[in-house]
Amino acid sequence: MKAVVTGVLGAFAFALLATTAIAETKLTIATVNNGDMIRMQKLTDDFTTANPDIKLEWVTLEENVLREKVTTDIAAKGGQFDVLTIGTYEVPIWGKKGWLVPLTGIDDQADLIPSIAGALTVDGKLMASPFYAESSMIMYRKDLVAATGMKMPAKPTWDEVKAIADKITNKDKEIYGICLRGKPGWGEGGAVEGALGNSFGARWFDESWKPQFDSPEWKKALTFFVDMMKADGPPGVSTNGYNETMALYLAGKCGMWIDATVSASALTDPKQAKFADQVDYAMAPDTGNGNHGNWLWAWSLAIPAGTQKNDAAQKFVSWATSKHYTELVAAKEGWANVPPGTRTSLYANPEYAKVAFAKPTLDAILSVNSAQPSSQKTPYSGGQYVAIPEFADLGTTVSQIFAAALSGEKTVDQALAESQDAATRVMTKAGYIK
């Protein structure tokens, strides 16, 4: 026992010494554990050889844990991170609070796709630099759609999607026409339901912030969603998140999947997907109104106000979101693995144009209008989310209620009435409704 204690104390002392002996600037970077971020961690030698005085320390976490940690830290000024990975939802809110340092020296800032740069800009200053960006699109199995004798239009409506899904579905063989996520959480099922609402012309609030779940548009949207998933969806929709849904598609159980454009690189990877050579793409569905859901998300790098290491952090953010980095990935891992969606020049590159999902991704991102997410007038900007601080709470609550509608525990009418009450409560407490 004594030996153990001595050993432990010795190791402890050694660890302390080891960490204090290094004099270089250490950057602590909080990142999300998706493929593109992991790839960047492997490629940082390129940065550290150019900047030998900077050492990078990664804190890699799954999205929700990351968001909780980073939010707590920045709001309570814990100062644990020098670079943050945050999304388009957080950037405007935190930027307005003065919690982020405006970025200087971003490589060819004018090259950033305007809708993405716009979502990350506060008062004319770029507050976060996009690492990759996504919208949503339909990804479908060519063979299954072809077998129905129908054709997938380039810009289908929800009704056309459902007609195809109905034909594909063969529950005895465990083939489901359409897979969508429905797991509670504003970034999970909430994202799909928000985009669905937009494409049906529904809105969360009217111009005076009165919740609109009692509107005919929402009733139509949710009824359609619940009916379609009941008829053509896999079991477990109400608790399937992004990962579960992707796993279903990869295992060859889904005819169609409407989700983030970045998923395409996994679906076309034969090491992961069963039918990797059968993937094709179409615009996310609308209802004939030209609104394809306005889904936009960009995982972006930002620097928290109050960091002591602003210079080094600026250098790193600039490197990670530069054209040079894109080329580095292309050289080492191929063009299909380049972080998508952030730069106009990438889509002008003939090499990248050969990647099958390049154009559909760009089309989807360019169709987004964050300032006007629904075809009705809204007091908010956003897309699959509403860009107000209260949305994380409200979106989570509403997606919980919608999940109960998906599982059949509640009727559509009950779910909408409850959502209306929940939204009214949240907005009243937050002071929007007096």
Add this chain to the structure above:
Amino acid sequence: MARKVSTNKKLIITVLAWAIGLLIFFPIFWTILTSFKTEREAILLPPKFFNFEWTTENYGIVQERSDYLRFALNSIYLALGSTFFALLIAIPSAWAMAFAPGKRTKDLLMWMLSTKMMPPVGALIPIYLIFRDFHLLDTRFGIITVLMLLNLPIIIWMLYTYFKEIPGEILEASRMDGASLVKELVYVLTPMALPGIASTLLLNIILAWNEAFWTLALTTKDAAPLTQFIASYSAPEGLFWAKLSAASTMAIAPILVLGWFAQKQLVRGLTFGAVK
């Protein structure tokens, strides 16, 4: 003849016990098995039991991505450290409550348990602010303190029930012989209570090892234990079953091994306590 019957009985019980044991263990077994599959085979239906291509690539990927040893070492520090300090404080307390109980000892015990009733999130911001002001964020010392305080009530409870089993007369006899209280504690009580202390120690190591709220909230890298290692593998984009299984196996392996070596001790120790 009688012997024959009892062998049969033993066989039946053996079969039954193994069946139930394997059933209970199955999810863990399946996790370990999945960790040796490729991502594609991990989600394949119908599931494959042994007729798949065994691979250790998941372990390689996990190790390459995150330095397992650093997390594991922190887990060991935190589990041992918090247990050590908790026992240091708890043994005298439990001793006093068992052998010199006051009128309010039971209330005190109950009160100690009640300190564990606050949902952690409710106290997160206060603790976070305190940690920030005392520069304890992401320090081993800070998180060890929290884990110690979290488990202290359980430790005191367990020790108290064990100590209660030790007949007071033995202690009194030693006192008659003129042994000082310190000696009484060290030479008489401790050896008798050792099995109980050992099993409490193990229980606390398990609880500290698996604590996932505070360790995630209060550490980032220098003091981050395996719970955070797991949090970087759950739910990424893309396929992750096999990698998650590998990471999970790596996270629970040390504690399973400990459990294996300790299980005899555990049973003997607990025997001592929870009985009449």
Add this chain to the structure above:
Amino acid sequence: MATQQTRTLGRFAVAPSVISLFLWMIVPLAMTIYFSFLRYNLLDPNYACSLMHPDQLLDGANRCLAGFTNYTYFMTDPAFFKAMGNSLKLVAWVLAISVVFGTLLALLLDQAFYGQAVVRLLMIAPFLVMPTVSALVWKNMMLNPVSGMIAYLFKSVGLQPIDWFAHYPLAAVILMVSWQWVPFATLILLTSLQSLDGEQKEAAEMDGTPPLSYFWYIVLPHLIRPMTVVILIETIFLLNVFAEIYVSGTAGTAGNLPFLVYQYGLIANDIGGASAGGIIAVILANIVAFFLMRMIGKNLDA
């Protein structure tokens, strides 16, 4: 038996744990109570404040007094009563399952059979697994209605797989939590059984006491005390079950009180509301503990 001297020493011996636990309890508790009367949103600290109470801003306009708003808001939340019910159901079911199955498994393990040590570890192992890992494994590899093991078994005998998390969310959560806590009960009850006097056992066998009445009159009374310990310790942990609900995505249907507090605190970033919820949860937990002590506390004396 205790002399004045030992009693004084006893006080000294208890002091470190009492003082440290008191500080650990009172400092956060005091701050939580204070926060619970504030409008305090981590992300948007002063919007509602400056809008509604421009005259009551505290420290640099970050927070303002809210009176009992947070409490009434939390308690009028439609999710509140459901969460409270789920909390109680979860605790009650898992306790019942732990005690019953824990006893049965302990009785089984107490018999002589081949490979006892290995089986014992197999049965204890779930308790050693991190709750997050256990929840992920159960959700994705066991209970998943398409790719889960149980669905596979259902299908292989021609049954329609059940979508557990959609149709029996609470039962699914209870199953996952029980899987972790039955082993704990088994372990403690087993150790107690093994200490049961061998002579007593033999005497009972000699007398030809039927196994059931032997169990009823000798074994069960012997197990009452460890059962009490199991119940008390498990209650404390079960009141704060979180990972299983979080991971399985059953927050809306099987969410308990800690989850609701979590939603207020870390999703809505409403620290005032989460603090109020935390205080309410503490009060309710203490009520549960009080009745529990009234019911089974006397077993501890024996």
